[in-house]
Amino acid sequence: MLDSGLIQLREGRWVFADLIGKRGRVRTVPIPLAAKDALDEWTCAAGIFSGPVFRRMRKGGSVTGLALSAWAIWDVVQTTAKAAEIGHLGPHDLRRTCAKLCRKAGGELEQVQALLGHEDLSTTARYLNSTQEIQHAVNDRISL
Numbered sequence: 001m002l003d004s005g006l007i008q009l010r011e012g013r014w015v016f017a018d019l020i021g022k023r024g025r026v027r028t029v030p031i032p033l034a035a036k037d038a039l040d041e042w043t044c045a046a047g048i049f050s051g052p053v054f055r056r057m058r059k060g061g062s063v064t065g066l067a068l069s070a071w072a073i074w075d076v077v078q079t080t081a082k083a084a085e086i087g088h089l090g091p092h093d094l095r096r097t098c099a100k101l102c103r104k105a106g107g108e109l110e111q112v113q114a115l116l117g118h119e120d121l122s123t124t125a126r127y128l129n130s131t132q133e134i135q136h137a138v139n140d141r142i143s144l
Helices: 033-046 068-085 091-104 111-117 119-129
Strands: 009-010 014-022 025-032 055-058 063-067
Touching: 009 055, 014 033, 033 068, 068 091, 091 119, 111 119
Parallel strands: none
Antiparallel strands: 009 014, 014 025, 055 063
């Protein structure tokens, strides 16, 4: 198991703790159990037991203790998207897709807002491009 100050057990579940986002906003992001298990398996196989999860590599292939930069992550996403023949995909698209999948799975708008770290709920609604779905009307769920 990775011993990192970033990944912590809080309220009985694993989270990426105290991430600092835009304008210095701090948020904590829950990690699904399957993702945590896969992360533990990968870090153990890679011999990573503390420090940054995703690390820089030297040209010779040796791993450093330094974290990947935002640009390096962008490059990984772009390279992987190209290999999968997916055009115009960036890290923010993955964030938006995660948010939409959470909402589609029944996540409340306020919970998606907290996950994304949005200050205003209307930002989250615009971000998700939320529209009324007549076929799945929310008022059908009201038990009278």
